[in-house]
Amino acid sequence: MPGISSLRFNLRLLLVALIFVLLLLPPLLNALPAGHPLRVSDFVVAVTGKWICYAILALSIDLAWGYAGILSLGHGAFFALGGYAMGMHLMRNIGDRGVYGHPILPDFMVFLGYKELPWYWLGFEYFPFAMLMALLVPGALAGLVGWLAFRSRITGVYLSIITQAMTYALMLAFFRNDMGFGGNNGFTDFKDLLGVPLNTPSARTGLYLAAFGALLITLLISAHVVQSKFGRLLIAIRDAESRVRFLGYDVTAFKLFVFVLSAMMAGLAGALYVPLVGIINPGEFSPGNSIEAVVWVAFGGRGTLIGAILGAFSVNALKTWLTSFAPDLWLLVLGALFIVVTLFLPRGLIGLIKRRGA
Amino acid sequence: MKKGASLYLDGITVTFDGFRALNNLSLIVEPGELRAVIGPNGAGKTTMMDVITGKTKPDSGTARFGDHDLTRLDETRIANLGIGRKFQKPTMFDALTVFENLELALKAPRGTLAALHWRLSGEARERIDEVLTEIGLTERAKDRAGILSHGQRQWLEIGMLLMQDPELLLVDEPVAGMTDQETEHTAALLRRIAGKRSVVVVEHDLEFVRALGRKVTVLHEGSVLSEGPIEQVQEDPRVIDVYLGR
Numbered sequence: 001m002p003g004i005s006s007l008r009f010n011l012r013l014l015l016v017a018l019i020f021v022l023l024l025l026p027p028l029l030n031a032l033p034a035g036h037p038l039r040v041s042d043f044v045v046a047v048t049g050k051w052i053c054y055a056i057l058a059l060s061i062d063l064a065w066g067y068a069g070i071l072s073l074g075h076g077a078f079f080a081l082g083g084y085a086m087g088m089h090l091m092r093n094i095g096d097r098g099v100y101g102h103p104i105l106p107d108f109m110v111f112l113g114y115k116e117l118p119w120y121w122l123g124f125e126y127f128p129f130a131m132l133m134a135l136l137v138p139g140a141l142a143g144l145v146g147w148l149a150f151r152s153r154i155t156g157v158y159l160s161i162i163t164q165a166m167t168y169a170l171m172l173a174f175f176r177n178d179m180g181f182g183g184n185n186g187f188t189d190f191k192d193l194l195g196v197p198l199n200t201p202s203a204r205t206g207l208y209l210a211a212f213g214a215l216l217i218t219l220l221i222s223a224h225v226v227q228s229k230f231g232r233l234l235i236a237i238r239d240a241e242s243r244v245r246f247l248g249y250d251v252t253a254f255k256l257f258v259f260v261l262s263a264m265m266a267g268l269a270g271a272l273y274v275p276l277v278g279i280i281n282p283g284e285f286s287p288g289n290s291i292e293a294v295v296w297v298a299f300g301g302r303g304t305l306i307g308a309i310l311g312a313f314s315v316n317a318l319k320t321w322l323t324s325f326a327p328d329l330w331l332l333v334l335g336a337l338f339i340v341v342t343l344f345l346p347r348g349l350i351g352l353i354k355r356r357g358a
Numbered sequence: 359m360k361k362g363a364s365l366y367l368d369g370i371t372v373t374f375d376g377f378r379a380l381n382n383l384s385l386i387v388e389p390g391e392l393r394a395v396i397g398p399n400g401a402g403k404t405t406m407m408d409v410i411t412g413k414t415k416p417d418s419g420t421a422r423f424g425d426h427d428l429t430r431l432d433e434t435r436i437a438n439l440g441i442g443r444k445f446q447k448p449t450m451f452d453a454l455t456v457f458e459n460l461e462l463a464l465k466a467p468r469g470t471l472a473a474l475h476w477r478l479s480g481e482a483r484e485r486i487d488e489v490l491t492e493i494g495l496t497e498r499a500k501d502r503a504g505i506l507s508h509g510q511r512q513w514l515e516i517g518m519l520l521m522q523d524p525e526l527l528l529v530d531e532p533v534a535g536m537t538d539q540e541t542e543h544t545a546a547l548l549r550r551i552a553g554k555r556s557v558v559v560v561e562h563d564l565e566f567v568r569a570l571g572r573k574v575t576v577l578h579e580g581s582v583l584s585e586g587p588i589e590q591v592q593e594d595p596r597v598i599d600v601y602l603g604r
Contacts, residue, residue, distance in 0.1 A: 225474065229473045229474075230470065230473040230474045230476075233462060235451065235454060236462055239451050239452060239453055240451055242413075243445075243449045243451070244462075245433040245434050246411060246437050246442070246443050247522060248434055249434065250468065250469075254470055
């Protein structure tokens with residue numbers, strides 16, 4: 001018995017190592033001189049960087065869903081809020097280089113007739129403050145929604161619906177011009193981050209490596225959490241919540257802890273994503289995004305961490321490939337994928353690999 | 359004998375949609391006592407356990423454990439007062455191993471940070487091994503709880519209660535679906551446990567109650583119908599009327 005589990009553990013470690021080594025390739029091969037046969041394009045680096053951010057989002061969903069059984073259909077909201085926090089910093093960095101050349105106000109505010117910066121924009125000119133908000137705002141929202149829901153013992157599909165409504169409500173709110181977040185256009189035309197112009201190769205590589213590092217760190221944090229007694233309690237809560245309560249544990253506190261941690265990871269992913277793609281708008285809050293992210297986790301194999309990462313990369317690779325020639329088919333394929341996984345691969349790709357390995 | 363608090367229920371009434379599940383129920387369990395509670399289906403046995411463990415709040419009446427008013431506390435707080443509960447349907451964590459199930463139940467700080475930084479000490483391991491021996495599952499320690507047999511699941515759940523080191527143990531139908539041999543083993547197990555702590559066993563099975571050989575409370579339609587040694591209770595004409603057939 002211990003032999004088998006350590007074999008599985010090694011298999012998993014090997015998979016993790018393989019993924020991270022492969023992820024180092026795009027920026028390395030991109031640095032080769034132009035015309036070299038192995039050189040990959042800037043596009044490949046940009047797309048892979050985006051997928052890394054998605055992988056962090058998937059990891060955060062797996063922590064809440066795969067382990068604690070909290071099926072959030074609104075994690076895209078935490079991702080988008082993190083993205084908006086970073087977007088606000090990037091907007092402030094534009095300074096007087098905007099179309100209207102206003103030294104302080106972003107273009108859309110000048111256009112909408114703002115006379116001064118709204119109070120909630122204060123502080124975002126500082127990078128550390130913006131990063132802190134990218135974590136704290138999603139964390140605080142998750143804390144509030146989670147506290148209200150878990151305290152009232154709202155679980156299962158009801159919780160999923162509430163989280164879905166949360167992201168939908170935020171999407172509608174962010175579409176409004178008078179929210180002060182650029183309405184349906186959101187933020188774009190970013191110039192630089194930490195003094196480095198965003199359209200340079202070194203900025204691209206830097207952002208890529210930042211996402212890479214963040215994925216590694218969030219994976220290590222998650223692994224630490226799930227391998228502790230805390231992680232076993234999450235599984236216990238997922239499978240028999242009231243039993244955990246009768247053992248004397250405060251279930252609400254445990255769920256809240258993991259939900260807030262998960263939301264902060266999603267916020268971090270969003271903050272890294274926005275400078276990579278160069279735009280953030282309310283579409284990021286759309287309910288479909290959150291559901292798609294859940295499909296990544298289900299496809300890869302929930303409750304395994306590495307499965308979530310694998311799922312995010314494979315489903316997005318499929319999406320990028322498919323939408324290049326048949327974009328209309330994507331939603332059908334996504335739906336079919338979810339059905340296939342639910343019916344035939346309840347443990348996802350990881351389950352498939354394990355079955356082969358055993 | 360372990361010092362402990364006594365359980366005191368007085369005038370408890372619980373109504374669900376007009377149905378009186380408990381009707382002016384009164385019951386006292388002394389520290390260290392082993393008490394069997396019997397009664398036909400719908401007599402209010404499980405509802406009584408729900409009231410004691412904080413799952414159900416009574417409409418009226420007093421429920422105290424030592425100095426604590428149980429009607430004001432939630433399940434978590436009551437569990438931490440030292441009241442453990444075994445459900446009618448064995449409930450445990452199927453995805454975790456037998457050892458891990460016991461580890462989670464082990465009496466230790468219950469906070470989130472304590473769980474993050476938990477290290478299994480030698481003392482804790484010894485305590486778990488002790489209970490594994492007591493419930494006869496030492497060989498299965500590394501197996502997932504989900505693959506245990508019905509009887510083994512019942513014992514594991516009792517083992518989890520022992521890990522909590524409660525002062526009062528509530529055990530709901532521990533021998534339902536067990537073979538005769540398993541039933542005997544369970545009775546012996548519960549007799550060993552009582553004395554160190556109070557145990558309330560709810561059961562249908564009269565043979566099992568006889569094997570326990572202690573004071574019996576008969577519930578009927580939400581109140582106490584009769585109370586005393588099993589021989590005396592069995593002679594009670596009211597009990598014979600509602601329980602043994604009319």
